[in-house]
Amino acid sequence: MTGPGPFGRHPDAIDSVADGPPAVETRPSRLRSLPWWIVFIIGILYFFLPLLGTFAFSLRAQPLFSAYAIVTDDPQFFATLIYSFVVGILTIIVSTVLIVPTAYWVRLRLPRLRPYVEFITLLPFVVPPIILVFGLLRTYGSGPLPLAGSDFGSNILLVAAYTVLSLPYMYRAVDTGLRAIDIRSLTEASQSLGAGWPTILWRVIFPNVRTSILSGAFLTLAIVVGEYTIATFLARPAFGPYISLIGGNLAYEPAAVSLISFGLTWIAMGFISIVGRRSRTRLQLTGAH
Amino acid sequence: MTFLTLTGIQKQFGTSVAVRDFNLSAEKGEFVSFLGPSGCGKTTTLRMIAGFEQPSAGRITIDGEDITYRPPNRRNVGMVFQSYALFPNMTVAGNIGFGMRVRKRPGSDVQKRVSELLELINLPDKGDRFPYQLSGGQQQRVALARALAIEPQVLLLDEPLSALDAKIRVALRKEIRSIQRQLGITTVYVTHDQEEALSLSDRVVVMSEGRIEQIGAPPEIYNFPATPFVASFVGTLNLLAARVVDGPSGRLTIDGQEIRSAQAIASTGKVTVALRPEAVELGEAGGPNRLTGSVEDVSFLGSIVRTRVRLGEGATVSLDTFNDPGLAAATVGDTVTVSFPPEAALVLAGEASAEESIEQAIAEG
Numbered sequence: 001m002t003g004p005g006p007f008g009r010h011p012d013a014i015d016s017v018a019d020g021p022p023a024v025e026t027r028p029s030r031l032r033s034l035p036w037w038i039v040f041i042i043g044i045l046y047f048f049l050p051l052l053g054t055f056a057f058s059l060r061a062q063p064l065f066s067a068y069a070i071v072t073d074d075p076q077f078f079a080t081l082i083y084s085f086v087v088g089i090l091t092i093i094v095s096t097v098l099i100v101p102t103a104y105w106v107r108l109r110l111p112r113l114r115p116y117v118e119f120i121t122l123l124p125f126v127v128p129p130i131i132l133v134f135g136l137l138r139t140y141g142s143g144p145l146p147l148a149g150s151d152f153g154s155n156i157l158l159v160a161a162y163t164v165l166s167l168p169y170m171y172r173a174v175d176t177g178l179r180a181i182d183i184r185s186l187t188e189a190s191q192s193l194g195a196g197w198p199t200i201l202w203r204v205i206f207p208n209v210r211t212s213i214l215s216g217a218f219l220t221l222a223i224v225v226g227e228y229t230i231a232t233f234l235a236r237p238a239f240g241p242y243i244s245l246i247g248g249n250l251a252y253e254p255a256a257v258s259l260i261s262f263g264l265t266w267i268a269m270g271f272i273s274i275v276g277r278r279s280r281t282r283l284q285l286t287g288a289h
Numbered sequence: 290m291t292f293l294t295l296t297g298i299q300k301q302f303g304t305s306v307a308v309r310d311f312n313l314s315a316e317k318g319e320f321v322s323f324l325g326p327s328g329c330g331k332t333t334t335l336r337m338i339a340g341f342e343q344p345s346a347g348r349i350t351i352d353g354e355d356i357t358y359r360p361p362n363r364r365n366v367g368m369v370f371q372s373y374a375l376f377p378n379m380t381v382a383g384n385i386g387f388g389m390r391v392r393k394r395p396g397s398d399v400q401k402r403v404s405e406l407l408e409l410i411n412l413p414d415k416g417d418r419f420p421y422q423l424s425g426g427q428q429q430r431v432a433l434a435r436a437l438a439i440e441p442q443v444l445l446l447d448e449p450l451s452a453l454d455a456k457i458r459v460a461l462r463k464e465i466r467s468i469q470r471q472l473g474i475t476t477v478y479v480t481h482d483q484e485e486a487l488s489l490s491d492r493v494v495v496m497s498e499g500r501i502e503q504i505g506a507p508p509e510i511y512n513f514p515a516t517p518f519v520a521s522f523v524g525t526l527n528l529l530a531a532r533v534v535d536g537p538s539g540r541l542t543i544d545g546q547e548i549r550s551a552q553a554i555a556s557t558g559k560v561t562v563a564l565r566p567e568a569v570e571l572g573e574a575g576g577p578n579r580l581t582g583s584v585e586d587v588s589f590l591g592s593i594v595r596t597r598v599r600l601g602e603g604a605t606v607s608l609d610t611f612n613d614p615g616l617a618a619a620t621v622g623d624t625v626t627v628s629f630p631p632e633a634a635l636v637l638a639g640e641a642s643a644e645e646s647i648e649q650a651i652a653e654g
Contacts, residue, residue, distance in 0.1 A: 185374035188341055189432075191361040192368040193388030193439055203387075207378035 051259070058255035067252040071260065076242060081225075081261070084239035087155070088224035091162040092217040095170045098163065100213065103174045104205055108183055121171040124164055129229040132161055137233065154234045161230045166220035173219070177212025178205075222265055292317035292475050293338070293443055298347035300333050300499075307333045308499045311347070315492075318473040320466070322486035325496035326522065331479045334496075335445050338477060340364050351442050367436030371448040373428045375420040381407070381431050382416035388439035406434040409468060426457040433465065437472065444469070444476045450485065462489060483523050487511060495519045517637050520563045527564040527606050531636070533557050539631065544600040548578040550634040561637040568633035569608035571596060571619060576630030580606060584619045594618050598627055 061067040071077050106117050124132075136157050140147040147153030183205065190200045206213075231238035239261070247254040291314040298311040308330040315321050323331035336342040338349060340361030349357045356364050375384050385406055386399040394402075407413045410430040412423075420428055429449055436444060446465070450458045466489050469476050480486050486493045487507040495502045495510060495518070502522075503515040514520035521528065531548075534540040536557060539550040543562060554560060573579060582600040589612070596619050597607045608627055619625055 181377065182372055182374065185370050185372050186376060188339070188361070189368065189370060189374040189376070189435075190387070190391075191341070192339055192364075192366060192445075193435065194362050194391045195387075196362055199391055204376055204378075208376075 051262070054255045054258055058252050058259065061252035067256040068260070070250075071246075071253050071256045077257065080237055080239045080242040081264070083237050084225045084227075084231075085221075087158055087162065087236075087238065088221040090159045091166055091224055092220050094159060095163045095166050095220060096213055096217070099167070099170045099174055099216075100206060100209065101201055103171060103178055104183065104201065107175070107178050108187060118171070118175075121167040124167055129161075129165065129227070130233075132164065133230045133233040136161060148234065154236060158230065158234050158236050158238075161234075162220070162224050162227065165223055165227070165230075166216070169219040169223070170213075170216040173212045173216030174209055177209035181208050218269055221268055225261065225265065290317060291315070292319075292352055293477070294348075294350045295334070295338070296348045296350075298334065298337060298349065299345045300330070300337060300342060301345045306499055308337075308344075311501060313494060313501075313504065315475055315477070317475055320469055320476045320478065320489060320491045322478045322480060322490040322493045323496055324480060324483060324486040324493050324523070325502075326481060328498075329496040330499040331481075331494075331496050332447055335447055335477060335479045338443065339366055339368050339445050365439065365442045367439060367441030367444045369429070369432050369436050369444070369446045369449045371451050373420070373425075373432045373452075375428055375432055375435070377420055379419075380416065381412070381418050381420070381423070384420065384431055385416075385435045385438050387435065392439070402438055406438055409437075409471075410434045410464075424457075425453050426461055429453065429461060430464070433468070437468075437474070442475065444474050446476065446478045448479055448481070450480075451482075458485075465489070487523070495522065497522070514563070514635075517561070517563075520635070520637065525566050525607065527562075527566065527569075528637075529562045529564065529604050529606065531560050531562045533560055539636075541634075541636070543580060544582075544602050544604050546580050546600070548580070548634060549631045550636050551631040552636055554636050563635040563637055564606065564629060564633055566595065566607045566609040569606060569627050569629045571608060571610060571625060571627055573626055573628050575628030576633070577628075578631060578634065579626050579628045581624065581626050582606070584621050584623045584625055587618050587621060589618075598625060 058067045059065070061070075102117070106114055137148055139145075140153070140157055141149070147157050186204055186208070187200055190204050195203070225239055226243075227238070228240035228244055232241045232244075243254060243257055243261070246257060293313075293315040295311055295313045298308055299306070300308040311330075311334055313321070323334060325331050333342060337344050340356070340359060343358060347357070348355060351364070351366075376387065379387065382403050385403045389399045389402060403416065404413070407416055410433060412427060412430060415423065415427065415431075420431065423431065429452075433449070449465070450461055453461065462485060478486070478489060487510070490507060492504060493507055493510050494504050497518045503510060503519045505513075505515075510519060510523055514523060517528075520526050529543050531541040531543045533554050533556065534542055534547065536554040539552055539554055541548055541550060541554070541560065541562065548562075550562070569575060580598075580600055582598040582605075584596060585599040585605060586597040588595045588597075592612050593609050594612050595607055595609050597605050599605050606627055
């Protein structure tokens with residue numbers, strides 16, 4: 001049977017019905033998501049416009065990209081950057097060694113102290129770095145431990161001060177990581193199998209909060225690389241004071257330095273997420289089980 | 290020979306007493322269960338044997354050695370937890386071998402023992418898996434293997450099956466018992482599930498409010514409960530208010546209807562009669578004791594049908610019959626007679642107060 005038969009109208013009718021509802025439904029759902037798109041676009045603009053502006057400004061130096069060439073040719077640039085990275089890594093090591101056992105012990109044995117410990121770790125948000133560094137200089141400038149008098153001593157003070165600055169990030173990250181695992185049972189299981197405290201921390205607790213340590217470490221690195229006040233007052237050859245120095249003396253180069261350090265920070269973030277991915281998937285799956 | 294002893298163990302947390310005057314001696318290779326409701330002190334006692342808690346008073350010895358205050362990592366005690374507590378960062382083989390590596394055993398020994406244990410728990414090809422890749426039942430078997438790997442003197446299990454579903458629970462329970470028998474390892478098992486305790490154990494310790502209510506073999510606990518608590522906690526029980534008519538001959542009335550107990554009753558006035566639902570029969574074939582009432586409820590429990598009969602003034606008697614497709618169950622509202630032998634009527638004293646007299650009554654009975 002060809003042409004519109006007795007049933008010819010029905011398929012048409014069904015088609016129109018089938019076409020109808022999606023058309024009606026799509027419009028409001030698009031309308032509904034519109035505000036979110038606007039927020040998203042504003043967010044993108046908020047984050048990327050300054051970068052674009054900085055980039056455009058850095059290109060004004062003639063010849064093109066000469067600002068980048070001048071910066072990367074400056075031995076100070078890499079020297080200060082490497083110095084800050086090394087200090088950052090030392091800070092991460094010191095704060096990990098201090099904070100993981102502390103957060104673990106507080107969760108395991110001293111849960112009542114937790115609010116106080118949290119308050120102490122939040123102090124760096126309240127006490128400005130300038131106060132901290134003056135306190136350090138007054139305490140260690142002379143007296144029984146005149147650390148600020150030597151380069152080595154000042155480096156120790158710098159790492160110590162940065163460890164304090166990283167407290168809120170490190171402690172929160174590690175504490176959240178510890179909450180995700182049943183540390184009490186894991187500790188007791190290790191003990192009943194004959195493990196002492198160092199073995200429990202090193203073989204059981206550390207590996208299971210590795211991702212948290214990494215995310216805290218990343219924030220710590222980002223803070224340390226850009227920190228200005230403490231490094232300046234302790235007269236350390238760090239990256240923060242360097243940016244400030246060339247910012248005061250040159251026009252286009254600071255823009256180039258900012259973008260390069262931004263890029264390096266992103267690389268560091270990517271590195272941490274790659275290193276952390278393996279253990280993170282594992283922990284997530286365990287948690288979901 | 291006594292292998293594990295707990296003498297006069299007490300544990301206080303602040304002012305509250307969690308465990309009081311706990312005495313137990315277990316033979317080598319014996320399977321002992323601690324049974325009781327939550328908060329009865331059974332887990333606290335187990336944790337004191339493991340060393341995670343220290344007793345406020347008393348002494349714990351294993352094979353004659355006092356371990357009361359020895360730290361948990363220097364006791365040779367294996368522990369299995371309700372939450373499995375496997376190390377998420379290690380493989381199954383890594384978990385099982387952990388205790389041996391901590392003890393610095395050579396790598397080849399560890400490997401050999403790990404594969405032996407994987408065979409024992411029927412997971413020979415799962416050594417390189419991570420815990421999250423296993424089911425709950427498999428994880429708990431790995432936890433058992435991990436605890437056994439260190440060849441502990443005593444194996445402790447803290448409600449190891451509570452997190453598993455019913456079928457796996459029964460299967461794993463049998464497996465735990467057969468492994469325990471095979472290795473002849475002294476085992477303490479904590480549970481709130483009476484069926485688990487009764488089916489697994491050589492001896493059951495029933496606990497309530499930090500005290501031992503009764504220690505005995507499963508049939509003894511079930512058939513001759515020493516206290517009203519044991520009677521009501523282990524198994525289902527009808528507790529009926531009764532009045533003594535003639536103590537020495539065991540004659541009483543329940544709800545105005547006269548019955549006879551096989552025991553002589555020392556007390557007069559009000560007593561409580563305990564009746565197991567499986568000892569009561571519908572009709573008159575169950576024994577000379579008969580009670581009449583109306584059917585209030587019939588619940589079908591699969592292999593068993595539980596019928597609740599209300600006697601005149603409000604007391605109810607539950608009775609169990611095997612499900613028989615050829616027989617019609619009672620209908621709600623029917624007037625029925627239930628019957629039971631004198632031996633089934635266990636007389637407990639008055640308002641569940643004087644435990645000594647109950648024990649005495651049972652001993653005499």
